[in-house]
Amino acid sequence: MSQRKKTVSREAKEAIELLGLMIRSARLERNMTTNDLASRAGVSRPLLARVENGDSKVGIGSVFEIAAVVGVPLLGDQPNDVSNALSAERRYQSVLRQRAFQAQNRKVDDDF
Incomplete structure (x- = not known):
């Protein structure tokens, strides 16, 4: 059984990438390692890497929690x-x- 590939619009891809880069910048400005941030946000380090790299398949709750921990403004x-x-x-x-x-x-x- 084949799985349908989920398409993501250009605008959504760009927004996800932007948020990931903003999270990475905020983490580095606070001199936090990926291990530090992942631990504080309650996620794995590989998940954090996916967020920072703009992976559209990461759950929005995880992304928002990570952003909140480093102080990236949401909405x-x-x-x-x-x-x-x-x-x-x-x-x-x-x-x-x-x-x-x-x-x-x-x-x-x-x-x-």
Whole structure:
């Protein structure tokens, strides 16, 4: 049985490569070895190498944890940017769910 090859867009490849390079730069600026960072992030050294090399098959949770450990900004430049954006998105999702529920329960008058 053959496996389907997953394609990754050019934009995604470039973003993954950029994040990997940013992580490597932050690690080197902090004089951390790959062993140090892998240990602090709770991942293996080979996985860290894959992240720094821009491997698109690495789980996003691992990438985000590694980035957080070395201080690479994720979805914003300030420490609270992610928390603020998450709170706003949760509020927005709540409103969307309410609207969808109301639309679902609305009786349609189709008597012409």
